[in-house]
Amino acid sequence: MSSGAVNNKTQSNGRRPVTATEFVIRGRPVSRGLAIGNIVCLFGDNRQFYRTRIAPPDVEKEIERFSAAHRRACRRLERIATAANSKGDNFASIFDVHLSILEDSSLKESIENAIRQHLFNAEWAVKIVTDSYIGKYRTIPDEHFRDRYIDVEDIAEQLQAALGGGRNRVHLAPGSIIAARELRPSTLAELAANPPAAIITETGGWTSHTFILAREIPAITGLRKLMRRISSGTKAIVDAYAGDVTFNPTEKTIAGYRSSIEKVGKFSASFDKFPAGEITTLDGRKIAIRLNFDVPSSFHKAKKLGAQGIGLYRSEYLFNRFKGFPSESVQAKAYREIAKFAGEYRARIRTFDLSVGQTVEYSARRENNPALGLRAIRLSLAADKHFRTQLRALLQAAYETNIDIILPMVNGVDEILVARQILEEETDRLSKRGVEYGKPRLGAMIEVPSAVVCIEQILEEVDTVLLGTNDLVQYVLAVDRDNEGVAGWFRTLHPAVLLSLRRVFEAAAKASKPAIVCGEMAGSPFYVPILLGLGADELSMNLNSILRVRRVIEAIAFEEARELASVLLSKKTAAQVEEAADIFFQKHWAHLLSVGTSELFRA
Ligand code: PEP
Ligand code: MG
Numbered sequence: 211m212s213s214g215a216v217n218n219k220t221q222s223n224g225r226r227p228v229t230a231t232e233f234v235i236r237g238r239p240v241s242r243g244l245a246i247g248n249i250v251c252l253f254g255d256n257r258q259f260y261r262t263r264i265a266p267p268d269v270e271k272e273i274e275r276f277s278a279a280h281r282r283a284c285r286r287l288e289r290i291a292t293a294a295n296s297k298g299d300n301f302a303s304i305f306d307v308h309l310s311i312l313e314d315s316s317l318k319e320s321i322e323n324a325i326r327q328h329l330f331n332a333e334w335a336v337k338i339v340t341d342s343y344i345g346k347y348r349t350i351p352d353e354h355f356r357d358r359y360i361d362v363e364d365i366a367e368q369l370q371a372a373l374g375g376g377r378n379r380v381h382l383a384p385g386s387i388i389a390a391r392e393l394r395p396s397t398l399a400e401l402a403a404n405p406p407a408a409i410i411t412e413t414g415g416w417t418s419h420t421f422i423l424a425r426e427i428p429a430i431t432g433l434r435k436l437m438r439r440i441s442s443g444t445k446a447i448v449d450a451y452a453g454d455v456t457f458n459p460t461e462k463t464i465a466g467y468r469s470s471i472e473k474v475g476k477f478s479a480s481f482d483k484f485p486a487g488e489i490t491t492l493d494g495r496k497i498a499i500r501l502n503f504d505v506p507s508s509f510h511k512a513k514k515l516g517a518q519g520i521g522l523y524r525s526e527y528l529f530n531r532f533k534g535f536p537s538e539s540v541q542a543k544a545y546r547e548i549a550k551f552a553g554e555y556r557a558r559i560r561t562f563d564l565s566v567g568q569t570v571e572y573s574a575r576r577e578n579n580p581a582l583g584l585r586a587i588r589l590s591l592a593a594d595k596h597f598r599t600q601l602r603a604l605l606q607a608a609y610e611t612n613i614d615i616i617l618p619m620v621n622g623v624d625e626i627l628v629a630r631q632i633l634e635e636e637t638d639r640l641s642k643r644g645v646e647y648g649k650p651r652l653g654a655m656i657e658v659p660s661a662v663v664c665i666e667q668i669l670e671e672v673d674t675v676l677l678g679t680n681d682l683v684q685y686v687l688a689v690d691r692d693n694e695g696v697a698g699w700f701r702t703l704h705p706a707v708l709l710s711l712r713r714v715f716e717a718a719a720k721a722s723k724p725a726i727v728c729g730e731m732a733g734s735p736f737y738v739p740i741l742l743g744l745g746a747d748e749l750s751m752n753l754n755s756i757l758r759v760r761r762v763i764e765a766i767a768f769e770e771a772r773e774l775a776s777v778l779l780s781k782k783t784a785a786q787v788e789e790a791a792d793i794f795f796q797k798h799w800a801h802l803l804s805v806g807t808s809e810l811f812r813a
Pocket of ligand 2: 657
């Protein structure tokens with residue numbers, strides 16, 4: 211097997227033919243494991259969909275499904291266009307153009323024909339037809355008309371979104387491997403009931419929400435031109451230790467991997483021998499492990515492994531599940547259940563960490579730079595109706611439970627003061643309504659540089675802080691955490707990141723307030739000794755990281771970790787820090803590496 215090698219000739223259309231020849235593409239593993247299965251390709255950007263073939267008797271039903279979606283999309287655009295026109299918005303004419311393209315009978319007929327003649331599912335028919343329109347527009351020499359292709363892309367999105375509502379649930383066959391250019395968290399959430407055996411994508415970083423959610427599924431990203439080189443049904447082996455995906459594997463290759471899969475199975479079974487209870491380093495430093503909660507079953511398992519309470523609940527999961535803001539009572543019920551699981555060790559529930567594009571009309575509020583835009587606490591405060599609802603739900607859930615309300619992406623004390631004021635107002639409102647409520651504590655995510663700089667002031671205003679290292683690395687280094695093109699600059703061990711972390715741990719210790727690390731760093735056995743050495747004593751992680759991390763904590767001495775941190779803090783570049791960390795691990799903790807677990811180190 212050679213990495214990236216394909217023996218086939220490239221076709222005139224630039225695509226590689228799909229044949230049964232074995233070939234390997236190498237990417238970056240983002241969630242460890244091995245899997246063998248058949249590829250299911252997933253398409254679309256904002257709305258993702260599968261390509262399926264419909265049975266001939268179902269053609270008319272599928273056409274009606276498309277027509278209903280088309281009507282919904284037209285009505286929605288009419289509403290937007292009317293609103294924009296009545297306000298005199300200068301971009302109102304765009305929506306009129308969109309509407310005229312959407313209502314163009316030849317577009318609609320072409321899509322219906324694609325369903326009827328080729329038995330495509332509606333989503334795929336929309337894609338094929340709109341792609342052909344886009345292709346035609348792109349070749350027009352006149353720049354003004356050429357740019358119409360962007361409008362068609364927008365319309366294609368609207369149609370896909372409208373189709374989403376009535377979409378049948380896709381049941382993946384056991385052992386399916388999802389292949390996509392990029393996978394959306396909401397798509398993954400839809401697959402929760404029958405998860406894929408593995409995920410392979412062209413883009414997406416280690417800390418992207420999709421891969422955080424997928425932590426228990428072997429996953430590889432950074433697979434260049436993946437979607438051009440494969441099609442649904444292709445057999446593949448995903449080796450998410452090495453980062454290799456073998457397509458069309460021979461029987462010999464499959465046999466080799468099957469024996470590796472058995473070995474990995476035995477290895478993870480041996481993890482079950484860990485006793486539950488207090489977790490300490492060899493020299494007795496107590497470290498609290500908490501759970502980044504997603505589903506209730508994860509909590510019961512985590513508790514058995516020694517996890518104490520919930521270190522982070524990303525309430526956007528609820529938003530994704532309900533495809534919008536859930537009602538006050540739905541939220542209150544969900545938060546209460548989570549708080550009950552957590553018990554005396556508390557549940558840290560983060561308010562909605564959403565970007566504006568996720569919540570309002572996509573075409574009307576496109577941001578050039580969503581990571582720096584109207585999102586997280588900014589969005590909550592800008593449209594505080596939903597924030598107030600969420601706070602009321604949290605207050606009610608906090609009745610006789612232990613909840614910390616965590617504010618995402620604060621950049622200083624300002625947002626905390628405003629949020630606290632709103633919290634007080636909503637407490638009054640509940641009190642007047644005669645509703646039972648509790649007294650949640652208040653906390654802040656520390657994930658932007660200004661919050662690190664102002665950490666002392668922030669700690670005066672909150673009861674706890676959560677270190678969101680995923681965003682902290684992104685914002686300290688100004689590197690998009692989801693952009694494959696700059697993945698090489700996402701250096702978790704950059705000196706600026708280490709200094710930021712140390713600053714927060716020191717300030718929190720001085721203020722005697724907890725600082726919980728809840729980004730992906732906390733779940734990595736390679737980074738945990740470094741975090742401990744810098745001063746961390748509370749780590750919150752996904753279920754399947756707990757045993758690996760626990761094993762490392764219990765096998766090292768705090769004093770050694772401190773020595774490691776001081777060595778790393780003396781380095782000037784990320785490369786020097788990484789090299790020094792590798793050397794230190796080899797010298798001091800070779801016993802952790804010698805049991806065949808070297809692949810457990812690094813994410
Ligand atoms: C983080 O930024 O590290 C974090 C925990 O939050 P999220 O990954 O949801 O942004
Ligand atoms: Mg974050």
